[in-house]
Amino acid sequence: MTRTKHDQADSTIPLGPTGRPFREFPAPPALNGHGPARIISLCNQKGGVGKTTTTINLGATLAEDGRRVLAVDFDPQGALSAGLGVQTHDVTTIYDLLLSRHRDPFEAIQKTSVEGLDVIPANIDLSAAEVHLVNEVAREQILAGVLRRVAPEYDVILVDCQPSLGLLTVNALTASHGVVIPLECEFFALRGVALLIETIDKVRDRLNPAIELDGILATMYDSRTLHSREVLERVVDAFGDEVLETVITRTVKFPDASVAGTPITQFAPEHQAAKAYRQLARELVFRGAIA
Template identity: 70%
Template sequence: MNTQEALEIPQQRTANEPQDFPEPAPLASHGPARIIAMVNQKGGVGKTTSSINLGAALAAYGRKMLLVDFDPQGALSVGLGLNPYELDISIYNLLMNPRLDPHEVIVETEFDNIDILPANIDLSAAEVQLVGEVAREQVLARALSKVADEYDVILIDCQPSLGLLTVNALTAAHGVVIPLETEFFALRGVALLVETIEKVQDRLNPSLEVDGILATMFDSRTLHSKEVMSRVTEAFGDKVFETVINRTVKFPDASVAAEPITSFAPKHAGSEAYRRLARELIARGGAP
């Protein structure tokens, strides 16, 4: 068996493993949206992958989704089939022009129930340009409030930074999901992130709450992954999602195909993991 095949072996359910989460009931109507920020200041921990695939899994359960690309690298936009270099208008314009209608920026994707607010490198200028604005931390919240009634969940894919853009996302959000690679150095940065979230709660958004910490890139064959997972659970208790996202080559394959894994490889263990995460999030009250 080669390495790639070994990585794709789904975890076997054991007698002690918790039971699955129930299939969510369909919604009678859409909106107002619960806004969730996908945040970690460390790059490469699976924020964009989780934003796309959790969004797609929620959409498959009938939730109307708006995915917000809030990273100047535009990876979320690329992952849903857009070319950031060809965008005439992006979320940058929405932030800079309060009179701009968000519907002029929102793009309907080819995937059912998923729209996107795309981004490109222009967004990198927003952090500097917003510094002198009044209520600069609330610019994104004002923009999203104009369309919140049309969606069930708005997922914000944040850049790997704790700068002004991420503070905007936290100020706009009702909840935070923290993707955490099961690796020691990734764990060390969570304390700083939690401190930032607490400052936003205290000064800007008292209703903000941590929906959960999502363990990503887990490799059950390594003692290191298991030790980090144990430390995370010990430190954060029931804030850690029971669903764990295993490392697999299917995720980059799906990214290259510009599809969520739930449509690229619907029967793969990675697809089921994100569907289970969607059910868990709904069961926890993190999504309608």
């Protein structure tokens, strides 16, 4: 078949890992004011898929772009707090705010090394929260009540969920306007996405009609392996434009930055991974998920 000039021109456009034409998203415009925040949960019931890494680095990048960001550590392991180098013991944590509605949420907020990025920490105490909350009235909406009080001071609130679909995760989804699903480019990670989306649909039907899927983020991608490429191709086939164009590749720089207690955008600002998270932040602004 003879190719037209139009086809030939299209063939010169480089494709990104998702099979769509590669494009760089523009830098987001400056904001005229701040707040109220849009709340986004980073959620996946499978552990080790990049939820915490994404929360840290997306938050840092948005702060670089002039957004006021609050990261909420909602995982008893406290990895987000450790990754941002903040105190988790002998301080007010998200657990304290869940158990006492009279506590001022601003007591728990700590500054980070990134200007414009704050955090509410968590520690192992949070693991007991589900037991304490199970008999509470409107137990699924307690986090929403906490975040509602601080939302006017921020442009975006990022909630780093624990790897489960229990009461804490349902609280996060009930409080959120949107969800980003980090998805490791590995077969077993792919299997759980349908269940997670089903849970989001149930929360939308019963608790939070406004919640939206802001995107599925492919993480730990390795273009050298056929397995990574095939998993990403299957995700795009199944979910189409719900898969974000930005793809986060696997690199040892992420654990190095975590040990240093700083985002990769500060630890290695010129590294390809830091550039990928800047691209992610700009894509989410471009899509309208973040102001």
